[in-house]
Each structure stands twice: as C-alpha cells, then as structure tokens.
Amino acid sequence: MTTKTLTSTTPTSATERRDDTVTRAIDVRGLTKTYGPLRAIDGLDLQLPYGQVVGLLGENGCGKTTLLKVLAGVLADYTGDVRVAGHAPGPESKASVSFLPDVSFLPDGARASYCIGLYDDCFSDFDAERARDLIGFFGLDASQRLREMSKGMREKVQISLAMARRARVHLLDEPISGVDPAARDVILQGVLRAIDEESLLVVSTHLIHDLEPILDSAVFMRRGRVVLAGQVDDLRAEHGMSLDQLFREVHR
Numbered sequence: 347m348t349t350k351t352l353t354s355t356t357p358t359s360a361t362e363r364r365d366d367t368v369t370r371a372i373d374v375r376g377l378t379k380t381y382g383p384l385r386a387i388d389g390l391d392l393q394l395p396y397g398q399v400v401g402l403l404g405e406n407g408c409g410k411t412t413l414l415k416v417l418a419g420v421l422a423d424y425t426g427d428v429r430v431a432g433h434a435p436g437p438e439s440k441a442s443v444s445f446l447p448d449v450s451f452l453p454d455g456a457r458a459s460y461c462i463g464l465y466d467d468c469f470s471d472f473d474a475e476r477a478r479d480l481i482g483f484f485g486l487d488a489s490q491r492l493r494e495m496s497k498g499m500r501e502k503v504q505i506s507l508a509m510a511r512r513a514r515v516h517l518l519d520e521p522i523s524g525v526d527p528a529a530r531d532v533i534l535q536g537v538l539r540a541i542d543e544e545s546l547l548v549v550s551t552h553l554i555h556d557l558e559p560i561l562d563s564a565v566f567m568r569r570g571r572v573v574l575a576g577q578v579d580d581l582r583a584e585h586g587m588s589l590d591q592l593f594r595e596v597h598r
C-alpha cells in the first residue's frame with residue numbers, strides 16, 4: 347500500500363514551507379523516536395490540516411501513543427522536524443494543544459467540579475461552561491468524587507476537561523478503549539458536540555468500527571510509520587471497503 351499525505355500538495359520552496367507552518371495543524375518530517383534499541387517511531391512523515399477529525403489507527407504497539415506524546419510535547423528526545431500549530435513541541439505549542447493521555451491523571455479524591463477549577467487555573471483557553479455542559483451531557487454529577495466513579499465515568503470527566511479547552515489542536519489517545527459500546531457512542535457524541543469546526547481533532551484507536559462514523563480522514567500506522575492516509579470517503583471509494591475492512595487488509 348502507498349503512503350499519501352492528507353494535503354494535496356507538498357511545499358517546494360522556503361516561502362511555501364513557511365506558509366504551510368501556519369496553515370497546517372501538524373507537520374511531521376522524518377520523525378524517529380527510540381526506546382533503547384527499539385524504533386517506536388521510524389522516520390514518520392505526516393501533514394494534517396485544521397478543520398478535520400482524524401483517526402490515528404493501528405494495532406497495539408505500532409506507535410500511536412508515542413507519536414501523540416511527541417506532538418503533545420510530553421516526549422522531547424526524538425529526531426526529525428515536528429511542528430504543531432506552527433511551533434515545535436514546547437510551551438508555545440502546548441498553549442494551543444489539548445492532549446488527553448490514555449492513563450488517568452486526575453487526583454482520585456477530587457470532585458469533577460474541583461477538576462474544572464483546576465483546568466480553569468491552568469489553561470487560558472479553558473471554557474468552564476463548556477466543561478459543565480459536557481459533564482451534564484454525559485449524565486455525570488459534578489459533585490461526585492472521581493474514586494466513586496466507574497472507569498467509563500472517569501473517562502467522560504477527562505474527555506470533558508480536554509475538549510473544553512478551546513484549543514487549535516486536540517489529541518485524544520484511546521478515549522473509547524475500555525468502555526462498553528454504548529458508552530463509546532455517547533463519548534463520541536460528546537466529543538463532536540465540543541469540537542470547534544476550525545480546529546484539528548486527532549483520535550487514536552484500534553476500535554475503528556466505532557470511530558469510523560465521525561472521521562473525516564484516517565491515518566494508518568504500522569511499525570512506527572504511516573502506511574496509508576487519506577480522506578475517509580476517498581479511501582472507501584478507492585479500496586471498495588469500509589475502514590474497518592481496510593485496517594484488516596493493511597495489517598494482514
């Protein structure tokens with residue numbers, strides 16, 4: 347299978363390249379990240395525009411989390427050229443990027459309402475009203491402590507907080523894994539309710555069937571590289587199958 351970028355042209359001149367750092371939400375060239383002898387990301391190239399919901403799809407261990415951590419500025423020891431919202435990962439990019447990690451990071455004894463205050467203090471782009479709206483949409487009680495909540499309920503709190511940032515780029519790592527199919531649907535509806543049209547949303551998962559209905563485009567990863575990428579409608583038309591079936595083909 348061939349690798350395609352989601353943008354139609356590749357910049358050739360320095361001027362074009364400068365323009366693209368403004369118009370592209372994510373621009374990654376030759377990214378490599380190793381853990382000891384393991385190349386978790388292996389010379390990866392990826393360009394993503396604003397205004398899209400993108401599925402980052404791949405089997406366990408293909409490097410999705412590692413890539414998202416680099417983009418989020420959590421992992422710094424990589425090689426290659428990485429631009430997110432026009433900046434190399436760091437304080438400036440972090441001001442524009444909302445990252446939902448795949449692990450629980452909120453204090454166990456806290457109430458959701460306290461976490462909203464915490465985010466409000468930490469992030470200037472945080473919209474507390476939107477967070478409360480999402481928590482209500484998910485049917486949660488903001489006064490309940492996190493340790494009294496189920497895994498799915500905690501996930502919904504974390505997603506409410508991450509999506510309530512009016513960020514230019516949202517990176518969600520496996521937001522629907524570990525919850526039942528009905529909860530997955532509700533979570534995705536909540537995410538769509540909160541997304542700004544002009545921002546980029548990247549969602550990683552191996553649960554492609556669940557994510558497919560909300561995606562504009564898809565990036566398939568394998569062994570630390572992008573092996574296929576494109577608009578979902580184009581991929582379906584070109585290959586004559588659903589993303590879920592295409593995923594199985596890619597990983598056969």
Ligand SMILES: Nc1ncnc2c1ncn2[C@@H]1O[C@H](COP(=O)(O)OP(=O)(O)OP(=O)(O)O)[C@@H](O)[C@H]1O
Nearest residue numbers: 381384386404405406407408409410411412413552
């Ligand atoms: N801190 C680490 N130390 C050593 N190896 C790591 C570390 N984190 C990840 N890896 C390895 O890097 C590779 C990519 O892992 P990563 O978590 O990015 O994959 P993933 O696609 O997100 O997987 P999953 O779908 O299971 O979450 C795997 O082989 C993993 O074992």
